[in-house]
Amino acid sequence: MSELIRLAVPEDAGRLQYIIYEAYVTIRELELQWPAAHADLALVQDNIVKNECYVLELNGEIAATLTLLKEKFYLWDTGLPFLKWFAVDPKYQGLGIGTKLLAWVEKSIIRDNLGAPAVTLATAEKHPWLLAMYERKGYERIESVDHNNRDGTMHLLRKVVNPELFNVWIQSKEEERLHH
Structure with a gap:
């Protein structure tokens, strides 16, 4: 089985729309207000163009996708990279494909390319398994909020990808806080 991880191109939008739609069934059933759950082709193309949308191909077919947001995340501004649209x-599913893509982005892109100490993502408490899945993958809850939009409590999660750099980053944040 050949595997390839690469950036998505606009021509991938149709396949990505299918994967995201099919993978986000539970999100729609829970009536979570996540744009990806109802993304049309134009929104998927926009995501590919404006962000770093990674795909993992198996034998030439896209099997998984994960997006690194390029602009600041409007709900939380931690100064850390933010991941979204993981499907x-x-x-x-169940073959470890998503775990492989997530780990590759965390190490190769977040830690090695960007030189970031940690990465963030968010998920809903009312989803039956996402929060536990991310925690098993090393993410920890750092903030929770209810935006009163029927999503319920949303959790911001963080995973440290470079512990030494993270300690320096935390110290600098603490010093900023003390000087303001």
Whole structure:
């Protein structure tokens, strides 16, 4: 089985729209207000163009996707990279494909390319398994908020990808806080 991780191109939008739609069934059933859950082709194309949208191909077919947001996340501004639109084609779920893509982005892109100490993402408390899944992958809850939009409590999660750099980063944040 050949695997390839690469940046998505606009021509991938149709396949990505399918994967995201199929993978986000539970999100729609829970009536979470996540744009990706109802993304049309134009929104998927916009995501590919404006962000770093990574895909993992198996034997030439896109099996999973994960996006690194390029602009500041409007709900939380931590100064750390933010991941979104993580999805695995249901026919490939349970094979570790999503874990492989997530780990690759965390190490190769977040830690090595960007030189960031940690990465963030957010998920809803009312989703039956996402919060526990991210915590098993090393993410910790750092902030919670209810935006009164029917999503319920949303959790911002963080994973440290470079512990030495993270300690320096935390110290600098503490010093900033003390000087303001």
